[in-house]
Amino acid sequence: MSERRPGTLRATALADLDALRLRHPEQFRTDWAGRLRVAGTLAGVVGLAGYGLWALDFSPVRILNGLGRLGGFALEMLPPSAGGRFGVFLQALAETLGIAFVGTLAAALLAFPVAFLAARNVVPNPFARFTVRRGLDVMRSVDVLIWALIWINVVGLGPFAGALAIACSDFGAFGKLFSEAIETGDRRPGEGVVASGGSALHRIRFGLIPGVLPVLASQVLYFFESNTRSATIIGIVGAGGIGQYLTELIRVLELQQVAFLVLMILVTVAVIDGVSGRLRRAIIGGPGR
Template sequence: MSGTSLIIPPRPHRLRQRLFWIGFAALFCWCLYDFGFSPQRIWQGLGRLGNVLSFMFPPHLWTEWSEFSQILQGLGETLAMAFLGTFLGALVAFPLSFLGARTINRMGWPRFGLRRGFDVIRAFETLILALIFIRAFGLGPLAGVLAIAVSEIGVLAKLYAEAIENTSSRPVEGVQASGGSVLQGIRIGLLPQVMPVLMSITLYNFESNVRSGTILGIVGAGGIGFLLADRMGAYRWDETWSIIILIIIMVYLIDGLSGWIRRRLIRPSSA
């Protein structure tokens, strides 16, 4: 009897568990009801989706170089937009990350305010920033580059600062104990530890920005997304599917190349 009482949770604990699951189920059912979920609607939507997919096959094959070169130019713009946005964001985030790292900046309130500033920047979705910059600078890749760059400042600065905080302080202290300055301690003792991690973070974000650049093009920020939205608006579904295939191939190649570089950076001896 005593063994059974040890296994069975107390009555208040069981009551809280039941109330939690009842509340969760009620919230889930209310969301389905509020969003208009029904088996009939899902079935009708799947039928229309099947019609759209049927128009995509077979994929379109471009027979004229002028048309295909336009698609390649759009892919190149998306890739360049992601590269420039990531590079500019990393360029600004790198010095800010040292000011936001607890092991470097000992002043509590300035560091706290800077870290909260990173959170504010990250609160703005890249798509929202792109719409703002389109209104300010007009249509084209410039708005996409600025949107990615501003978004990356908040993301990379936070990740860089956390990576810096996780490094060992002994090499820095050793440099300073031998007569080196604070900047020399950072350059000689800290940067060799953290640079492979920072490069890996930057490359991973670049991969993500290549995919984000496609979405930004749909709202008018240039690149392959603009051409994709144009083909979808004209109901040229076979060309839409061909462009999607090219986007998948581009993302796959970028992911593979970036992953290979990250492995070389993190484990140079084994590579």
């Protein structure tokens, strides 16, 4: 059987176009309502963006004028210098890492049992699950900087307030992520445990937890990496760590020392990113394992 050329197929299709319109009129009908919805959505987004730029007093001229000043600041940062305070900065950086580690670990340990109460396949009661989920939403809706300000007024200045702030902020996020991982876990091991005579608690302990634990550990590692940066930010408001030195040096325009601190933070985050990436791949599997 001879194959038809593309030009022949196109000519045949065009010749049969009227017949196709008659047989399948719904496929050739223009969806004006759908097009109007898309156009209306795009117009709304563009209008909202324009209003936001106007309300925020956006000015390209101010940005261009500020680029020269920004370049001047960059030149004043060179070369980076510790100013004879390398030991002090190193101790502050270690304090920042401690804040991130303790806060992340505390949040994960507290959120782990609560996440099961928010999982649909563990707690079938929708009212109990709704209450737990809304509580987690309240915790994670408050930014870590606000938590830091709250805890500074409760326990005073220092790294303890910073660790508590990160723990409170991550508690809600971990609870949501952990519960979603539990809900999407493989049910077959748990069903096998129940079929073997195990209880509901046995189903969770031996059928559900082993399957989701690698995913949860991977999420904790990622948050520790992210919280290293967050611990730097909350130090600016007095919650300990290297952030308090950073804000003081910026205020007095010691820009060479500011550049040195920024480099220390960048190197630390890069190292943590590399190590946590390898650990995540080792835990959940993947390229480079």
